Amino acid sequence: MARRLTCPYCYETFTAREIGFRCNSRMSPTQKRCPRKRDRILAERMGQRAEVGPDFAGDGRKPTAVCPDCDGETTYRICPVCHSTLPVQFGMVENRMIAMVGAKASGKTVYMTVLLHEVMHQVGAAFGAALMGADDATMLRFSSDYQDQLFRDGQMFLGTRTAVANDNRVEPLVFRFGLRRRGLFGERPQHTVLSFFDTAGEDFSSRDGMEINTRYLANADGIILLLDPLQMPGARKAARPGTALPGSEGVDAPGNVLSRVTNMLLGLQKGTPRKVDTPIAVVFSKLDAFWHQLEAGSPLRAQPPTGNQFDVEDSLSVHEEVRQLLKDWDGVPIDQALENNYARYRYFGVSALGNSPTPEARVAPTGIQPYRVADPLLWLLSEFGSVPRKVRRKGKGRG
Known part of the structure; x- marks a missing residue:
């Protein structure tokens, strides 16, 4: 076939x-x-x-x-279905779809923008990689609608438009990730087409909204699930004094978003029920609100290791630390749901901005200071074999 x-x-x-x-x-x-x-x-x-x-x-x-x-x-x-012009060498290089989902007000658009900016610059330099828009629309939209607004103008984003309001369309940003890999016959280029789509949180707050996104999640090679700990009762109590807490009206609980995504993925299976094999990076955002409570030796206060490989030991240390935090954040049901339903999952703690935005919805005067935002994508790329891994010991954790 x-x-x-x-x-x-x-x-x-x-x-x-x-x-x-x-x-x-x-x-x-x-x-x-x-x-x-x-x-x-x-x-x-x-x-x-x-x-x-x-x-x-x-x-x-x-x-x-x-x-x-x-x-x-x-x-x-x-494409024979939508008639979009396909990226150069489509079907001849790896083609990976990354679904980014999360509840309303979890910071998905900010995180995606900072993530892609970091991969283009700091991560690209460290790994010898290049991330470029695969089409004119992506290059124009990412520059004008995302990167310039946040990094140049310091302006936060309005809520993502729902798929229903957008005529049941989701408009992905498509990039080409190039990396130099060493082989038996010297260096050779390796290219991966990456497709990101930023769905509105409201699209995952009901069964009707989920149905619109079925094919997007069903064909995704990896999922980044962004969860805001400030939407969890236990974590809200532990946040740094003065942290702006999101309202609860119209906001779905992080556990409910995970449940709906999981139910949809399980419903797509045929034959004997089994765990979902699609790797899912579970990313807890706005970590800067909790730094004051972390011990000095916590991996969530350390900068990620430098080098041109994904450090497995460091990632597992972060995974285990976040799992411990979930106990204090009333997040044990989230951990149990992942353990019981996913074959490959990994926890991450990130801060896209490094500080809370101002009440005027602008970047803080300290500027954008991202922390570990690239870790989830690098883990997924390492799962795909698109970036090399550095393994120093066998550890606990999934994936």
Whole structure:
């Protein structure tokens, strides 16, 4: 059976042969040119209404095809379902989908923005890696709608628009992660296509909202579940005095979000019931509100090890420390749910900003000081084999 690929834009699956092509609408060697027009499918599925060249069928296993109307050769390969232009070498390099989910007001958009910024800069330098937008829309949206607003303007984000309000569409940011790996025959480049989508917390607060995101989670290779400890009764009591606590109106409890995601993933299984094998990084945000309570030797007060490998021992130490905190945060049910339902999970504690934003919804005067934001993604990439691991001892913990 032919291997099925997943579109990084609509998350539908198909085989390489089914990949279509789009004419580039340039003058062909036979002096013909196809007119540009609106692609109805692209507009309906992805909301893109710009005029583009006509689509046509071909053998998507090949990098090029000849347009039957103008005889011009094109390299534009498109998803057969949503008609989005696929990244260069799609299907020839690793294609990984990362689902980012969490409750309303858990800080998903801020975390995602800081995470990607860190991978482009500090992590990229340490690992010899490059993270680049895989398409013009991603490059423009990430720069103007995310990175500039937070890092240049110091302005926090409004709530993420729900999928229902967005005509049942989720618009992922698609990146190309390149890394130099040493092999028997010297250094060789390794590329991974990463697709991130930031769903609204409201999309995971009801069964109807979950149904809209079924195919996105079903085809995700890894999940980042962001939970705000300040939404947990036990943790709220322990927060640093003066910490702005999120309101409870319209906010779903972290345990409920995990339960809904878990029920959906279990419901997708066929045959004998088993644990979910999709690796899930369970990330507790806003850790800066609890630093005052951590012991000096806590791994959650230490900077992550330097180097160009994912440090397994350090990650397991953080995992075990967070598990202990859950006992104080009334989070034992979360731990039990993960242990009973997931084959691979790992806990993380992060702070995207390093300090609480101001009452005016701006970055604190101290600036953005991220802490361990890249750890969850590096763990997932190490699970995929996309980044190397450093293993020093056998430890406890899952995955």
